Amino acid sequence: MVTKSKLKMALVAEKGTDFKKLNQKKRQKAARKEKSTKSGGTAEKEWESMDEASDGEDGAPVNGEEADSGNEEEVDEPMEIDFARLDESDSDSSAGENDQDNSDNEDDEDIPVSDLEDLNDEEREDLIPHQRLSINNTVALTAALKRIALPIAKMSFSEHQTVTTAEPVTIADVSDDLNRELAFYAQALSAVKEARKQFKSEGVPFTRPTDYFAEMVKADEHMVKIKAKLVDEAASKKASTDARKQRDLKKFGKQVQVAKLQERQKETKQTMEKIKVLKRKRQGGDNEATNEAEMFDVELENETSGSKPSRKDRMGPNKRAKKDEKFGHGGKKRFSKSGDAQSSSDLRGFSSKKMKGVVKQRPGKARRAGGKR
Amino acid sequence: MASVYKSLSKTSGYKEEEVPANGVKKNKQRVLILSSRGITYRHRHLLNDLASLLPHSKKDAKLDTKSKLYQLNELAELYNCNNVFFFEARKGKDLYLWMSKAPNGPTVKMHMQNLHTMEELHFTGNCLKGSRPILSFDASFDSASHLRVLKELFLHIFGVPKGARRAKPFIDHIMAFTLADGKIWIRNYQISETEASKITNISSEPSDPPKVKGKSDKGKETEVSLVEIGPRFVLTPIVIQEGSFGGPIIYENKEFVSPxxxxxxxxxxxxxxxxxxxxxxxxxxxxxxxxGLRTSGGRTLPKDALDTGELFA
Structure with missing residues (x-):
């Protein structure tokens, strides 16, 4: 416990505080607190007030000095308040400008690990012990900074080329990639605009002329690789969209086919109807033919001429009439095929030669010669 | 004769540097870039990328030791460097970045995460090798003293001083340092300038040849857009030491959890x-x-007259 700064030690010596006594008192208090928590049912506020009361009791009889009791209060405040302050020390707000002050604060705030052993397990679980003491020596830091700092204010902008944003960049969620990168981009872009203004006012060349060639950070092969990658990516994207389209087509292919067939049928039906209408008109009046020719396309005319002629249009006698003539229609049918006097006297098909049997005609001289050969 | 001339001219040049015209100290930075043993190929590529972006740097061979880092001070002196940029790899996976002002500090140790090299990022941006970048800082760098130290170190190491030997004229890229979530995010963009809205130009003066157009362009601002170049990485500051690879610790990040x-x-x-x-x-x-549901061990149930075993025996 006797690890305090010189100044404080001197103060303590003057006051004549006994460290052992203090320590003992602390132990007592801790024990009492434990008891109170174990007895249960006591609310936080209750034992807080109890502590305060006990403070008054303790402070008065042991040492009459007011200053000491004040000091005590700081030590003996309920633990929770101490934790709150500990948390505060995480942020650098408590780091004082005065070195001496700083060390004093640390003595009060940071609880050594040895002290924590007195606590019971439940309490210890809640507490995150900071074994490492926070170090933030502001004085030394500013001294170091002063030692190395460049006199930016005196230098021209083209010497240092640094731009600091007017307001701190705030990023709500660091793991949100898009917004984070956007914030960085915005910061850089504003800096560029600011810097360009400065350069222009100082007359420093900013833009690289198009005919200035020099070695680049990324070599040409590297850039070719990047380009190839970009092309690859675009190609793969296109391929994937094509594949998706194909898949969709396959899904609806059947429906599409049926629809197409129906459409085709419908088309043919329509053309046929048109033709029919045309024909009817033509039959109705020849005087309108010239107008029709004008009205309808030449193709349609060709179509009509190309199609098969209908039965009524066919030339020649009717088949029925012929058949009637041949087989008879109405009248006597009996003996119609038997011979009569007229037919027996008809000698048109008679030939005596045929009666004698088949006689082969002798072939001519030239034929005979050809046959020999 | 030549050596005499050289020495003479050198001394005169040195004097000129001592007392510049406006009485302000000149910004002279040189960075020693190196790594420890045991870095992976990605760490090595990142180191190469950064070295190519920093024309005022000197790359050295890997350092053999991880414990005696103060040797880096001697190395830096050997190479006339006043900054050290050191990659320390642990266990072949964790990468720590040390940045130091060589002779007498301060030194910052940071943990590097989410690193991506230029090659694997496939960004289309590109810039001149050795052109001087604009450094863009988040305003929150000025909020705390340790952040201010960090900013100064970034400025010294990533800012290419004017008149660096291999630096090229014209400004065509920007490095952005942003503080978010207690970490420093670093991005590198190309500044691409496109002529502002040609359409309006054409519509306003359709009859005139490009001669007039060029004139108007000179007066007009070109539109600026950024294309990322890479690399990308995130730094978590861990410790700041007062000296260079030594001395008392003047800042320690309590929130840092080691990998x-x-x-x-x-x-x-x-x-x-x-x-x-x-x-x-x-x-x-x-x-x-x-x-009593187990066949062996445990409690055995008392025999009941209504047990199936009893009933159907």
């Missing part, structure tokens, strides 16, 4: 899962034993 801790936690969690499962298995067995 070893994270890994061990994950492992413990996994182990805990198994333990819980095993425990619950034993408990279940005990419970079944208690109910």
């Amino acid at each position: 070893n801790q994270v890994r061990s936690d994950v492992r413990l969690k996994k182990a805990g899962k198994y333990n819980a499962r095993a425990e619950s298995g034993i408990e279940r067995l005990a419970k079944r034993g208690e109910l």
Whole structure:
């Protein structure tokens, strides 16, 4: 416990505080607190007030000095308040400008690990012990900074080329990639605009002329690789969209086919109807033919001429009439095929030669010669 | 003769540097870039990328030791460098970045995460090798003293001083340092300028030849857009030392959790899962034993007249 700064030690010596006594008192208090928590049912506020009361009791009889009791209060405040302050020390707000002050604060705030052993397990679980003491020596830091700092204010902008944003960049969620990168981009872009203004006012060349060639950070092969990658990516994207389209087509292919067939049928039906209408008109009046020719396309005319002629249009006698003539229609049918006097006297098909049997005609001289050969 | 001339001219040049015209100290920075042993190829590529972006740097061979880092001071002196940029690899996976002002500090140790090299990022941006970048800082760098120190170190190491030997004229890229979530995010963009809205130009003066157009362009601002070049990485500051690779620690980040801790936690969690499962298995067995449902061990149920064994014996 006797690890305090010189100044404080001197103060303590003057006051004549006994460290052992203090320590003992602390132990007592801790024990009492434990008891109170174990007895249960006591609310936080209750034992807080109890502590305060006990403070008054303790402070008065042991040492009459007011200053000491004040000091005590700081030590003996309920633990929770101490934790709150500990948390505060995480942020650098408590780091004082005065070195001496700083060390004093640390003595009060940071609880050594040895002290924590007195606590019971439940309490210890809640507490995150900071074994490492926070170090933030502001004085030394500013001294170091002063030692190395460049006199930016005196230098021209083209010497240092640094731009600091007017307001701190705030990023709500660091793991949100898009917004984070956007914030960085915005910061850089504003800096560029600011810097360009400065350069222009100082007359420093900013833009690289198009005919200035020099070695680049990324070599040409590297850039070719990047380009190839970009092309690859675009190609793969296109391929994937094509594949998706194909898949969709396959899904609806059947429906599409049926629809197409129906459409085709419908088309043919329509053309046929048109033709029919045309024909009817033509039959109705020849005087309108010239107008029709004008009205309808030449193709349609060709179509009509190309199609098969209908039965009524066919030339020649009717088949029925012929058949009637041949087989008879109405009248006597009996003996119609038997011979009569007229037919027996008809000698048109008679030939005596045929009666004698088949006689082969002798072939001519030239034929005979050809046959020999 | 030549050597005499050289020495003479050198001394005169030196004097000129001592007392510049406006009485302000000149910004002279040289950076020693190197790594420890045991870095992976990605770390090495990142180091190369950064070296190519910093024309005022000197790359050196890997440092053999990880414990005696003060040797870096001597190395820096050897190479006339006043900044050291050192990659320390641990366990072949964790990368720590040390940045130091060589002779007498301060030194910053940072943990590097989410690093991506230029090659693997496939960004279309490109810039001149050795052109001087604009450095863009988040305003929150001025909010605390340790951040101010960090900013100054970034300015010295990533800012290419005017008149650096291999530096090229014209400004065509920008490095952005942003503070978010207690970490420093670093991005590198190309500044691409496109002529502002040609359409309006054409519509306003359609008859005139390009001569007039060029004139108007000179007066007009070109539109600026950024294309990322890479690399990308995130830094978590851990410790600031007063000296260069030594001296008292003047800042320590309490929020930093070392990757070893994270890994061990994950492992413990996994182990805990198994333990819980095993425990619950034993408990279940005990419970079944208690109910007399186990064939061997545990409590045996008293024989009942209505047991199936008794009824259908």
